[in-house]
Amino acid sequence: MTQLDRLERSKTKIHETEARVVVQGLTRRFAGGPAVLDSLDLTIKAGEFVALLGHSGSGKSTLLRTLAGLDPVTEGSVVCPAEVSVVFQESRLLPWKRVWENTVLGQSGTDRRERASTVLKEVGLSHRLDAWPLTLSGGEAQRAALARALVREPSFLMLDEPFAALDALTRLKMQHLVSELWIHHQCSVLLVTHDVDEALLLADRAVVLDRGRIHMDLPIPMERPRRHADPQFERLRSTLLGALGVHDG
Numbered sequence: 001m002t003q004l005d006r007l008e009r010s011k012t013k014i015h016e017t018e019a020r021v022v023v024q025g026l027t028r029r030f031a032g033g034p035a036v037l038d039s040l041d042l043t044i045k046a047g048e049f050v051a052l053l054g055h056s057g058s059g060k061s062t063l064l065r066t067l068a069g070l071d072p073v074t075e076g077s078v079v080c081p082a083e084v085s086v087v088f089q090e091s092r093l094l095p096w097k098r099v100w101e102n103t104v105l106g107q108s109g110t111d112r113r114e115r116a117s118t119v120l121k122e123v124g125l126s127h128r129l130d131a132w133p134l135t136l137s138g139g140e141a142q143r144a145a146l147a148r149a150l151v152r153e154p155s156f157l158m159l160d161e162p163f164a165a166l167d168a169l170t171r172l173k174m175q176h177l178v179s180e181l182w183i184h185h186q187c188s189v190l191l192v193t194h195d196v197d198e199a200l201l202l203a204d205r206a207v208v209l210d211r212g213r214i215h216m217d218l219p220i221p222m223e224r225p226r227r228h229a230d231p232q233f234e235r236l237r238s239t240l241l242g243a244l245g246v247h248d249g
């Protein structure tokens, strides 16, 4: 695929209008405490890439867990596709299973190894098919976690600070990989991140949560591939940092 094809495909995605995830009036409290999610409304379109930002405790993980069906909906409603995959900050690979077995965990069929091989190639891990998870670097482990998420062909992929534990250079490579995978798989993505630049490099929209409410929902109209040198970058960066109560410069 040429750079231009990629750009065209990503533009097509942005113009899609079909809603894939619809959250309405979602409220969540723990043990009668204050609302961790407070009458939250959020729609994510098919093929859309949304970054979710917010201070620690603002409700990001609770929202993600609710969308993944790991936390119950007690007030409000959530419509979410059946095929959802989640990648967490830690890879959560089973140490007693080889990389390829981890990738197709829970999948059946005689072509499991072949399917694992295809998706591991996509994330750049063909050479580590038979490796044990404990021998992987941090970046490789997250590549394997991405492969495991993608092998299920999700129409909605959630990433909960997937690169937070990686060094800066590896993080850059992983951001590039996620961008490529998203364009190739055409799924909707919700990325939880504390990194404003990561949101600006990857997402169509940045949503800032504050005490369980949406404080800002900012479209990111920059062309792809994204560049820090884009004149809009600094402006969007300041807007997002302002919404987070951080003052740069």
Ligand SMILES: Nc1ncnc2c1ncn2[C@@H]1O[C@H](COP(=O)(O)OP(=O)(O)OP(=O)(O)O)[C@@H](O)[C@H]1O
Pocket (backbone or CB within 6 Å): 030, 036, 054, 055, 056, 057, 058, 059, 060, 061, 062, 063
């Ligand atoms: N199982 C639980 N029981 C009680 N309180 C909880 C539970 N899970 C989350 N909370 C509380 O809900 C609030 C939101 O937590 P959540 O993990 O969603 O925030 P977050 O934005 O993801 O934070 P971080 O960036 O630190 O991961 C916090 O005050 C947290 O203590």
